Structure formats: C-alpha cells, structure tokens
Amino acid sequence: MKSLLLKIVTHAIARPKTALALFVIATVIFLAMVPRIKIDTDPENMLSPDEPVRIAQTQVKRDFALHDSIIVGIVDDKSSTGVFTPETLERIAALSYEIVKIDGVIAADLLSPVTTDDISGDGGMLTIEPLMGRTVIDEAAALRVRDRALANPILKDMLVSGDGTAVLLSVPIKEKHESHRISTEIARIIDEIKAGGAGTEEYHITGLAVAEDTFGVEMFRQMGISAPLAGLLIFLIMLFFFRSFALVASAMIVAMMTVIWTTGALIGAGFSMHIMSSMIPIFLMPIAVLDSIHILSDFHTRYAAEAATPSSDGKADKKAIILSTVDELFTPMFFTSLTSAIGFGSLILTPIPPVRVFGAFVALGIVLAWFITIVFIPVFVTLLSDSTLKKFGSDTGNGTPGNNSTDRLKRFQLSLGRFAVTHSKKIVVVSLIVFGVSLFGITKTEVNDNPTRWFKHSHPIRVAERVLNSHFGGTYMAYLVLTAPEPGVITRPETLKYIESLQAHMTDVDVVGKTTSITDVVKKVSYELNDAADEMYRVPDTSKAVAQYLFLYEMSGDADDLYHLVDPEYAKANIWVQLKSGDNKEMKRVETAAAAYFEKNPPPFGIKTNWAGLTYLNVVWQDKMVYGMLKSLGSGAVLVFIVMTLLFRSALIGALSMIPLTITVAFIYGIIGYVGKFYDMPIAVLSALTLGISIDFAIHFAERTRRLRTESGSWAETVDRVFDEPVRAIIRNMVVISLGFVPLFFSPLVPYQTVGFFFAAIMAVSGGTTLLLLPALMNILKGPLRLK
C-alpha cells in the first residue's frame, strides 16, 4: 500500500502539470453532480419508510384526514379582554380569510374562529356554526365570541386560550416541506394587516412542522455561511503560522476538493441531502486541513534545514524532500485517517438511514482527504518556484533563531515536556480525578430531543412556542388511536366512557394541556340538545342515541370536524393529546402514563391502542438513535483499539494511545451532563467525531516518540525532541481547529453551536491529555515501553 502510494506520488511529481489537470478534471466531474442535489429536511426520514411507526403514522393521517399544521397564535397581554375586541377579532378574521388563499393550505380544515364550528342550543334552537364572521359589531359581540368558545370544552384551550385572552389558528398544509414557505407568507400577511392599523396584540407562528422545515432552510443557509466563514478563519490562522499564501492555499484547496468530491459522490450516488449530510463540509474541512498541516509542517522543517546548509545555495531539492516527508508521515497519517474513518464509519451500525449515509460518506471523505493530501500537496509543492518556498521557511523559526514569538513558543513547548516528565505522577492523579468526576457527570445525562430546541432561545419560533404554550393547551400534538375489532364499537357508551376516563388520566400528566375526543363531541351535543342542563353533559345510554347525535352533528355542522376524531365506520377513535412541550422526554412520560392506565384498565371489546403524531414519532427515532449511537461508539472504540495495537505492535501502546480519546469522550459528555444540556441527535452524532479525531494527536505523538527515541541518546533527549517540531504541529492544529470554528458559535442553530463547542473541546482536551498525560504515563511506563 505504502509503496503503491509512493509510486503514485513519484509519478505525479514527475509530471506535475498532468497530475494537476487530472485533479481539476476530477473536481469538475464531482462538481457537475451538485446541481442534481435533492434536499430532504424532514426528520421523519430519520426512520426508514417501512418502520412500523411510520406506517402507522401514515395510516392514522389517512384514517382521520389529519395534516401537519402551522400554528398561528394571536396574544394580547396588555388588555384585560385580550384579543376579544371588535378591531382585533376583525383582524384575526381578515388574517384567516387571507390564509386560506395561500397555495398549499387545506382551506377546508383551517381551525379558526371564522371557520371552526361551535355548537349551541340557545333558545331551543340547535346552532352549529363558526364562532364569528368577518365583522364584529361591538364589544359585547366580541366578548360573546370569547364566552361561547370558553363554554365549549372542545374549543377551549384549543382555539381560544383558557384565560380568555388569546386566539389560535391551526393552518393545515398539504406538504410538510412547504411549512417554511407558507409560514413566511403568513408572516407577510400579518405585516400587511398590521400596516393597516394594529392594536396591542402580538402574532406568533410556530409548530413542529414549521420548526423542522425552517431548520432545514436555515441549515442550508448556514452551510453557505458558517462553513466558508470557518474556512476563511482557518485560512487566516494558518497564514499567521506559515506566512506563505501559496502553501496555506494548498491546504485549503485540499479541503475544498475533499468537500466537493465527497458531496458530489453523495449526490451522484442518488442520496438526498439530509440535515445530517449538510454538515459533511463542516466535518471534512478540519480533517483535511489537519492532514495538510502535518505534511506541510514537516516538509517545511526539512526544506528550511536543507536550504540553510552552506552548499545548497539557498535552494533545496524539493522533489526529494517532499518524497521523504510523505515517506515519513505515511504511517501516522494513514492511521489517523483510518481511525477517523472508523469513528464515522461506525455510524453505519445505527438504525437511522440518514445517519448511516452521513457516516459512510464522511468516512469516504476522510479517505479522500488523505489521498488528496498525500498526492496533491507534493504536486503543488513541485509546481512552486524555489523563491516562494524559500520565503515560506524563512520566518517561522524552525531551528532558526530570530523570531521572538516562535522562540517563546519553543521554550514553552520544552518546559511543557519537562514538566510532564517531572510531575508525571501528579498529572496521572489529577487526570484520574478529572476522569472520575466526568464519569459522574455522564450519569446525570438526560436523553432528550426536540426539533424546536435546535433553534436558539431567542429565535422567533421558540419565542412563539413559549408564549403560546403558556396560554393554550399545547402546540405539540400527539394522537392516541383506539382501534376496535369491528365497526360500530366506538359509539357504544362503554367505549366512550372508557375514552373519557383515559383522557382524565392523561390530563393528570402536567405537560398535557388538553385532550379532545369523540366523547367530548357526544357530551357537548347531548348538553346542547337538552337545553344546556348540566346533568346532560354526559354520554347517552344507548349506542343508537350516540350514533344519532353524531349524525345530527354531521347533518348540521362540518362533518369533516367529526372525522378527525372518529372514522366513518365507528371502528376507530382518535384522541388528540395537546402537549405544552415538544420534548421527547415529556412525550415519553405521557406514553408511560397511558400504558400504565391500559395495564390497570384494559380497553373494552378487544380495542387496541397505538400512538402517532410528529411529537411521538420523534420519540421513536430518538430511542433508536441513542442506543444505536452507543452501540456504534462502542464498536468503533474497540476497532480503533485493535488498529492501534496493530500499528504499534503493542497492546500496551495501543491502550496508552486510547487514553486521550477516553478522557476526551468522558470529559465532553461529563460536561454535557453537568451543564444539563440534553443528549440529543446532534450530540449523539458528534460522538463519532470525538472518537475519530481525539485519537489523532495520540497517534502522531506516540509514533513520533518511538521514532525519535531510536535516533536519540536518552529518554530525556527524546522528550525534548518530541516537544519540538511534532508538538508544534499538534499545537498549531489545536489552535487552527478550535479557533477556526468560532463562527459556528454565532449560528442561530443550536446544533451548529454544538459542533463549534465540540471542535474546541476535542482539540483542547485531547491535545491537553496528549501533551501532558501521555508523556507522563510514558515516563512512568518507560521500562515496559522500552523507552528508557
């Protein structure tokens, strides 16, 4: 393998222009794939289409004609009557009439005061009609709208807030992936209405569908902002270190080629760009840059040394030098790439299709980055003129005195190495304590996810979510479906009463703000038919009466309203469960509470139950993800250990090099546990990154230490030499990567911020342990390690 690669490099630098042309052609080919990009931002696709819960979800949506919805809330906390003034209500009516004109909105299913039926039996006349029309004549009429809604248990806390100050519109849409566009149009309509004169009311737009789709849109925007910005920053920091535009540009070209080849391959292979895969550039860039820094750093040291010899005439044989650099670095670079690829490749073991695609292509990208670095950098260096190369070496102080900051860095490196050796036992003890404290932090980790939380706290979607959930029964919807073995079972009074007590039991869970079922409709009809007598707010005694009440509702109201709660054959019922939070852990609590109820009170007539709804779907894939990630992280770690043992032909060094990785993983996830940040999808996926990159420094350090020990007279001299050039490369890498990803902290998307944090933490912790704990342990174990 190594000889083959070296042969390729030799050929390439012999005909550098041809090689360059081949790289350009390959890049153009991969670039040509990009326009065929298919974007998929639907978290539902985290589960494969044949997953039982997805099949059930599709079935439930079909059975009850349910659609994903955008939630629009109108809140007025400044007035005692809230939005229930004639002017505000008329604006809400106008908004509703405009919303139904938007393409992609299912007008007939809009939930709003002008479209949703209320049922009342005032004056001996049964009326089923919307709460209001376009005009509201006076304040009394406005308050009547409020009072009628509050008197209707179905509308209260759903359409009108229980405190009587706010109104909520639920806008059903045909396609979930149009949520962002439609919500943007709704926002525009709101602005127009406000421009025509507005009161003190506030308008909020939220909902899981909007959050998920908007995240997708923002994500691709971030891909266009954060990744190039990080690239620019990395470029500038490298320029600061290497002072050669041409050479630093070569590293950036390697990174760009890697990204283009990999995404081109992904698109060309027919996979769609999912939330995960959009992060591929962000992940590949530092990995490609890391490889380049090692090779450039080494080349540059050798070139400067040779150019400085008196006979060289200030020039050196760049082809020979680059070949020897490739020869020297081949093994550590191959193994760092291999381990990183294993880290990401382990994601293939997860049961989540987009994560598998992501893992596979990042792994491929890492291999490509390694190949491109090893072949392209030599070609590029060969094409540079000697004067350019000379400038490159002159200022960075590799062995050449003169630069103060470099001298200071060098002195710091040396003292760091000596400190690690002299205080080795203390370092080990401190590390053990840190490790123990970290492990305890991990035990406090809470597994939870919520796509709304992927936006930062101040994002309008999250503000809307907080405000609306403080007023209403909840903006997150889950469905509990009861399926009877035969038609007509649902209308039996016993079934309706069972549903009634099940609802009461679920409402006891504090996150459940409201539940709605066919029982509520039947009770309300009974009440209104019987002249609003309180004792008649109940399920009638016979199945026939129930069926006739429902038929009456069908005859006089909007039949579709009914069939969101029951199927036309009366074999299935759908309980709407409104949650005030979209957190998966909350949904799980509701699910557990319902399961406990079924355990104690089995449903009558052999009725079966199952959950559906986006809120519930997220729980299912979260579970798969958490355990899938643990499994892939575990097997990845084992594989990395085996590779390490093979590389060093010593289980002891293999184990030793695993230590920075282990401590980094423990430390980062420990912090997450202590800080109380939830273990969610992005954090779970980042374990692969941690596994893949944390070991790199250890590999370079251990490999270089072993080599240098053979060239040095003593262990102490080895330490000094290791803490010269090899450690400088590590420190440069630490600085470049952790600072390079600072732009991510300013992203409005939390997962991007998390990635930024991870890069900084991985660099700091794995770098720190590699530079302190590893030499300390080597010092203690120098006998068995044969370093003495």
Next chain:
Amino acid sequence: MTREFSCIISRLCKRDRRSSLLSLQGLFSLPGLIGLLFLLSLLTLLATGANAAEPNADEIVERSNLAYYYAGTDGSATVKMTITDSAERVRTREFSMLRYDVKDGAEQKFYVYFRTPADVEGMIFMVWKNTKKDDDRWLYIPAVDLVKRVAAKNKRSSFAGSHSTYEDVSGRSTGDDTHELIGSENIDGREAYVILNRPKDADIVEFSEYKVWIDKVHFLPLKGEYFDKAGKLYKTLLSERIEVIDDIATVVQGRVTVEGRGSTVIQFSNVKYNVGITEKIFDERYLRRPPRRWIK
C-alpha cells in the same frame, strides 16, 4: 336532493313535444309539414346559439333554477348517496324525500326520512325553504324521541356528511350571485350555456366564483365547477344521467367531486311528480308520526 323532481317543462320542451304530435297526426298535410320545418329550423337556430333572441344570463339562470329545483308542484323519490372519502372509504346514506312547492322559484318544503345507516333509521329532517329569511329546519331524533329546531345559518356546510352542501341540494338563491354568460360549449353532445357566477357577499362562501354549464334545451345544469379563494378549481358537479320522467327531464344520477377529499354519487329512484303531497304533512307533528302514505 331536489334534482329528481326538478325540471319544469320548459317552453322549449313543450314545443318539442308539440312538434312530435304534429309529425304523427299531420305529417302528410302541407301546413303540418310547413309547421314542422319551421319548428325544426327554429330548434336548429336555438341549438347553435345563433339566434339573436338568445336569453341573457339572468334569464338562463332563472329558468335553470326552475327546471332543476321546482319541477312539478310536488314530488317524491328515494335517494341513495354513496360517499367516498379521501381515504377511499365508502359509506352510504339512503333516505326518502318529499317535496312541496309553495311558490315556484320561491318557498318550498322538504321532508327527509333516513333509512340507512341502520342506527339512524327513522331520523327525520324537515326544511322550510324561505326566500326572505333563513330557512327553518327541524330534526327528529328517535333514540331519545326528541324534536329539535336546527339553525340554518350556514348553507355552505355539508349535507349529511356528503360532498354536497345544503345549497347544492336545495338551491342557491339566484339573487346571491351576479351571472355572466361567457359562451357556449358542447358537453357530451349537448349544447350548453356557460354561466360564470360571482358571489355578491364573498365572505360567507368558500368559493371565489363558479361556472355552470346549462343545457340549452331542458335547462338542467350539466356541469358545475367551483373555484377556491386562490382561484383554483376544487369542486366539480356533474349530472351523470338525465332521464325523462313524467315528461320532465330529471337528473337521476349526479356526482360531486371535491379536490383531495373524495366524491359523492347521488342516485334517485322511484321519482314521481305531482303525486298530491299536501302541505300539512310538513309539520312538527308529522316528525313523530311519518305520513305512511308517502313514507313506507
């Protein structure tokens, strides 16, 4: 639901029949032949729409309204609605229906007795269609032996869970829209006027406008297309089968299709006109005691 007894014998229809009489009795007499030729040419002119005396949009709509909703002075029929929802599930509703016209083109009374589904058998729905005020509606619920008056403010809501609205079934007041004759088209071999209707009060309806294709001979609507607020076609009405019953052209099968929400097929059988239904049965008292002479 009034389609089956709809269609008055339009003047054109009558002339049509007279011509056939002429052809039988006086075929060999010269005046008869002249008369026949005259009528045939007149018909041809009418059918091609080239006649300068073509009625205007309002007249067409009025005549269609009478032909479709006010045929005869009373009528009875058995109606079967087959409702297919968006999930392809099929359910049926069967009912007997009685109609009495108080005044042609104006007040009418309906009595609807449900037969299936089985658990709603005996439910009765009675409507007094008014022109000056909201309709009066009553429902009888046999399971609890209760008669309830039902408000009729929203005429655009579904009738009995079908894809038809109350207005589709009992007629939309011709004065609620403006009408415009926008051309002539041939629908399955029948010449029809195309009328574009726009609501005078757009806020209380779910459509922005609708087109109706009205047969130039019997004036029954052959097709209707409704456009939503965004201007997209969302609902189609089709008269699938038209038969002549008691000399009255009658729609005996219609279909309503709503985009993305399925369709309803309405079939009429036992259609009878002018059978002597009396106005007095359209009364609350007859809800608990259906008139057995008409409701068997």
